Amino acid sequence: MSEETLAKAYTPAEVEGKWYQTWEQRGYFHADVNSPKTPYSIVIPPPNVTGILTLGHVLNNTLQDILIRFEKMRGREVCWVPGMDHAGIATQAKVEAFLKKEKNLTRYDLGREKFLEEVWKWKEQYGGKIIQQLRTIGTACDWPRERFTFDEGLSNAVQEVFIRLYNDGLIYKGHRIINWCPKSRTALSDEEVIYRQESGHLWHIKYPYADGTGCVIVATTRPETIMGDTAVAVNPTDERYTGQVGKMLLLPLTDRQIPLIADEYVEKDFGTGAVKITPAHDPNDYEVGLRHNLEMPNIMNDDGTMNAAAGPDFDGLDRNVARRLVVEKLEEQGLLVKTEDYVHQVGYSERGGVPVEPRLSDQWFVKMDVLAKPAIEAVTSGKIKFHPDRWVKTYLHWMENIKDWCISRQLWWGHRIPAFYCEKCGEVVVAKNAPEKCPKCGHEHFRQDEDVLDTWFSSWLWPFSVFDWPKDTPELKHFYPTNTLITGPDIIFFWVARMIMAGLRFMGKIPFEDVYFTSIIRDEKGRKLSKSLNNSPDPLDVVATYGADALRFTIIYIAPMGQDIRYDNKKCEIGRNFANKIWNVVRFRLQHGTAPADWQDLSSLKASELRPDDQWILARLNRITKTMTKDLDEFDFNDASKAIYDFIWNEFCNWYLESAKPALSAPAGTTCATLKVFDYCLGTFLKLLHPIMPFVTDELYHQMGFCGEKDSIMLQPWPQAISDARMQELGATESVEQLNAAKYDLVRAVRNLRANYQLSTSLPLDVVISPASPEAKAFLDLDHDALAALLNAKSLTLGEKPAGPAGVAVSAIGNAFVPLAGLVDFAAETARLQKQQTEAEKYIATLQKKLANKGYVEHAPAAAVEADRAHLAETEDKLARIREQLAAFNS
RNA sequence: GGGCGAUUAGCUCAGUUGGUUAGAGCGCAACGCUUACACCGUUGAUGUCGAGGGUUCGAAUCCCCCAUCGCCCACCA
Numbered sequence: 001m002s003e004e005t006l007a008k009a010y011t012p013a014e015v016e017g018k019w020y021q022t023w024e025q026r027g028y029f030h031a032d033v034n035s036p037k038t039p040y041s042i043v044i045p046p047p048n049v050t051g052i053l054t055l056g057h058v059l060n061n062t063l064q065d066i067l068i069r070f071e072k073m074r075g076r077e078v079c080w081v082p083g084m085d086h087a088g089i090a091t092q093a094k095v096e097a098f099l100k101k102e103k104n105l106t107r108y109d110l111g112r113e114k115f116l117e118e119v120w121k122w123k124e125q126y127g128g129k130i131i132q133q134l135r136t137i138g139t140a141c142d143w144p145r146e147r148f149t150f151d152e153g154l155s156n157a158v159q160e161v162f163i164r165l166y167n168d169g170l171i172y173k174g175h176r177i178i179n180w181c182p183k184s185r186t187a188l189s190d191e192e193v194i195y196r197q198e199s200g201h202l203w204h205i206k207y208p209y210a211d212g213t214g215c216v217i218v219a220t221t222r223p224e225t226i227m228g229d230t231a232v233a234v235n236p237t238d239e240r241y242t243g244q245v246g247k248m249l250l251l252p253l254t255d256r257q258i259p260l261i262a263d264e265y266v267e268k269d270f271g272t273g274a275v276k277i278t279p280a281h282d283p284n285d286y287e288v289g290l291r292h293n294l295e296m297p298n299i300m301n302d303d304g305t306m307n308a309a310a311g312p313d314f315d316g317l318d319r320n321v322a323r324r325l326v327v328e329k330l331e332e333q334g335l336l337v338k339t340e341d342y343v344h345q346v347g348y349s350e351r352g353g354v355p356v357e358p359r360l361s362d363q364w365f366v367k368m369d370v371l372a373k374p375a376i377e378a379v380t381s382g383k384i385k386f387h388p389d390r391w392v393k394t395y396l397h398w399m400e401n402i403k404d405w406c407i408s409r410q411l412w413w414g415h416r417i418p419a420f421y422c423e424k425c426g427e428v429v430v431a432k433n434a435p436e437k438c439p440k441c442g443h444e445h446f447r448q449d450e451d452v453l454d455t456w457f458s459s460w461l462w463p464f465s466v467f468d469w470p471k472d473t474p475e476l477k478h479f480y481p482t483n484t485l486i487t488g489p490d491i492i493f494f495w496v497a498r499m500i501m502a503g504l505r506f507m508g509k510i511p512f513e514d515v516y517f518t519s520i521i522r523d524e525k526g527r528k529l530s531k532s533l534n535n536s537p538d539p540l541d542v543v544a545t546y547g548a549d550a551l552r553f554t555i556i557y558i559a560p561m562g563q564d565i566r567y568d569n570k571k572c573e574i575g576r577n578f579a580n581k582i583w584n585v586v587r588f589r590l591q592h593g594t595a596p597a598d599w600q601d602l603s604s605l606k607a608s609e610l611r612p613d614d615q616w617i618l619a620r621l622n623r624i625t626k627t628m629t630k631d632l633d634e635f636d637f638n639d640a641s642k643a644i645y646d647f648i649w650n651e652f653c654n655w656y657l658e659s660a661k662p663a664l665s666a667p668a669g670t671t672c673a674t675l676k677v678f679d680y681c682l683g684t685f686l687k688l689l690h691p692i693m694p695f696v697t698d699e700l701y702h703q704m705g706f707c708g709e710k711d712s713i714m715l716q717p718w719p720q721a722i723s724d725a726r727m728q729e730l731g732a733t734e735s736v737e738q739l740n741a742a743k744y745d746l747v748r749a750v751r752n753l754r755a756n757y758q759l760s761t762s763l764p765l766d767v768v769i770s771p772a773s774p775e776a777k778a779f780l781d782l783d784h785d786a787l788a789a790l791l792n793a794k795s796l797t798l799g800e801k802p803a804g805p806a807g808v809a810v811s812a813i814g815n816a817f818v819p820l821a822g823l824v825d826f827a828a829e830t831a832r833l834q835k836q837q838t839e840a841e842k843y844i845a846t847l848q849k850k851l852a853n854k855g856y857v858e859h860a861p862a863a864a865v866e867a868d869r870a871h872l873a874e875t876e877d878k879l880a881r882i883r884e885q886l887a888a889f890n891s
Numbered sequence: 892g893g894g895c896g897a898u899u900a901g902c903u904c905a906g907u908u909g910g911u912u913a914g915a916g917c918g919c920a921a922c923g924c925u926u927a928c929a930c931c932g933u934u935g936a937u938g939u940c941g942a943g944g945g946u947u948c949g950a951a952u953c954c955c956c957c958a959u960c961g962c963c964c965a966c967c968a
Binding site for chain 2: 220276345390394526560568591758839868
């Protein structure tokens with residue numbers, strides 16, 4: 001293996017598929033319920049069975065995967081339960097469209113049973129694509145535990161919950177105004193209605209008094225419901241109508257008379273101050289209707305067309321057509337006073353995409369206030385934490401104003417409501433199966449409720465139903481409550497809030513401790529990703545082009561907590577280039593063979609063998625180890641990605657690796673302490689990076705021989721920082737760290753000089769360094785080779801300024817002189833030094849002003865003041881040396 | 892009508908208890924194929940931290956107000 005060389009560039013496609021298969025086959029993703037380790041569990045937000053992978057899923061699932069891999073390395077027994085949602089409306093609509101296209105059939109042509117067979121068939125054939133797609137991004141899901149919200153166990157949980165809530169009086173059937181989707185022909189919950197601002201009209205219509213004494217003018221946005229009016233209401237204090245309340249009005253376009261009533265609900269100042277009341281087609285009107293005991297005629301069919309009650313002229317017309325016809329007729333009859341342009345909010349069906357119709361009907365509801373109470377407490381008390389925590393406010397606002405949840409749907413694809421009606425007396429029995437006999441009349445024939453349940457009625461049980469609740473399974477005991485939930489803030493009400501309620505109600509315990517709300521991904525212009533805009537990149541294409549690790553890293557790198565992110569494919573170059581960089585570190589390292597078996601054992605290392613750069617990188621490694629651990633612990637994924645990126649690219653590659661080249665290519669390079677330190681850092685940062693970039697890190701871990709073929713980086717323990725005491729022993733002290741950093745400043749200054757003289761970086765130079773102090777000299781003397789390598793010096797001497805013309809680079813640790821026979825451009829050199837002089841003077845002025853401020857010296861932390869004083873002294877010294885050089889030029 | 896978020900370099904964004912000469916990536920300019928990497932290296936330029944007040948010795952950071960953009964919630968027909 002040591003003779004093998006890696007390709008010059010990393011090709012993700014060659015390793016990613018291989019590793020995923022290996023991990024899965026070896027069972028690394030599978031949790032042992034009997035493990036003595038502390039459990040850590042996550043349940044996946046189940047994607048719709050109709051779904052395909054989007055960037056949103058990539059972000060969401062990458063974050064979960066990072067936590068799972070991190071916690072596994074930290075020694076926990078991790079269990080990430082995957083699964084899918086049967087997604088009632090979405091799936092039914094999809095299959096209906098499919099059947100229409102393929103066979104020109106509607107669900108009504110097939111009938112309920114046949115249709116459901118078709119849905120299952122469709123599910124087997126086309127459903128669940130997303131589950132396969134998830135594997136391409138590396139998700140460490142416990143696949144043998146995959147669940148479906150419509151499988152037997154979960155269906156059982158749904159029935160159980162329905163029955164329990166019914167028996168507890170928290171589920172009831174009610175005759176109410178609900179949101180109706182005329183396209184899917186079903187009731188919806190309030191959450192499934194999306195309000196959009198629309199420009200429409202406010203029509204002013206005359207309602208003549210029956211006694212011929214004039215008329216009331218009513219303003220409405222929905223003239224087509226006029227046939228459903230059963231009153232006109234005004235505010236009781238409205239003087240315009242004093243004495244008129246109680247009189248009858250002729251309802252236009254009909255032969256009916258309706259009363260003028262007074263109700264507080266009406267705002268005097270809006271419109272004309274008079275409102276037509278249509279109790280069966282408006283939630284507010286319904287309330288008014290109840291208060292005034294009004295008739296509630298329903299004038300629409302379930303598909304949004306008008307019915308016979310709307311009168312022969314309108315029967316069968318679509319509601320929009322009816323609206324135009326009503327307006328036309330009113331105009332003809334001279335009853336239309338005016339038409340005003342009017343911008344208002346119109347509720348649309350989330351799935352159907354059509355305006356919802358408020359509709360009076362019999363539906364099942366869950367009484368929510370009782371369930372909400374403990375769920376509010378769980379969050380306010382901090383037992384459940386939200387990240388970022390501002391979502392708490394949103395959550396509480398909704399919970400404290402919660403309304404009953406309409407859970408029945410007039411669909412076929414879903415959990416059938418476990419309610420049975422006696423065919424004789426109508427008695428309702430809520431149970432898993434129809435009773436033998438009616439408890440009331442003894443009749444033996446029952447008919448099950450036709451309706452199914454809202455999809456979310458199964459989703460809200462997910463954290464425990466996946467472990468086969470209500471059975472008392474070992475999984476349930478071991479993995480519930482789960483630890484972390486990662487989801488989008490768009491389903492905080494649909495799902496998160498309801499899971500908390502269900503968890504507390506049925507398990508008596510919160511379902512998760514931490515909820516992390518992900519960013520919303522937008523396109524480069526800030527628009528939401530959507531099919532219609534065609535601005536939604538296919539993650540599989542991205543993976544094919546850049547690699548899964550690249551996509552994972554990039555998306556984490558650009559997604560700060562709680563902010564929307566602007567994504568475009570080009571950004572994946574960040575991740576791709578980073579993977580390539582690491583690949584090449586290993587490619588470089590393998591020139592010296594693979595790692596020795598004891599590469600992780602630093603116990604034999606002595607300070608005397610270490611170069612300052614070795615000590616410096618160990619200090620930096622310790623720092624990044626702590627940072628990564630803390631960041632992942634606190635869900636600061638974005639910070640973690642930036643920290644490890646900077647460590648590897650900047651500190652390790654740009655500085656350490658370059659400094660190590662002479663030591664490694666020396667005859668003893670393969671046994672030297674530097675190699676040991678190199679390997680230790682490399683192995684450690686591969687482990688630190690593994691949760692974010694699982695594929696390339698495992699591949700390289702193996703390439704390096706850091707573990708055996710049969711082993712994996714996934715199974716390695718999470719890195720621990722080296723103890724402070726041991727760091728002292730190794731001479732990796734803070735002062736060495738600082739001196740070494742100052743050394744790098746000097747290198748930068750020389751490189752700057754080189755650039756100014758347009759001296760190629762590949763041209764070796766003679767460099768003379770005059771250290772600024774004996775301490776600096778002692779330090780620089782420790783390792784000339786590394787310094788020479790960083791400077792690309794062909795000779796390096798410590799001493800006085802050489803005779804003859806030379807360029808000079810001034811830094812805190814000393815001056816560096818580069819003899820430039822015949823090349824020195826005095827004007828340019830003077831300009832460069834003057835610029836440095838100005839900068840130093842400016843800085844000194846800033847510091848002096850600060851230190852002269854009594855308030856600062858008295859109030860600021862002592863460390864800050866001290867640091868400033870040190871900077872001041874250092875900069876003053878530097879300035880003096882700059883001036884000295886300037887003077888030398890001008891003499 | 893309430894609530895929340897955003898406004899920092901040409902672009903996309905970091906900046907965690909107020910205290911380094913305000914940072915990164917991309918882009919840009921100059922130089923360089925130095926045997927890990929051109930998916931690279933070196934060097935460099937660029938910011939009145941949205942406007943205005945206030946608190947403080949000190950504000951990108953805290954408070955007030957305003958502006959612009961975005962999201963969520965809310966029954967004004």
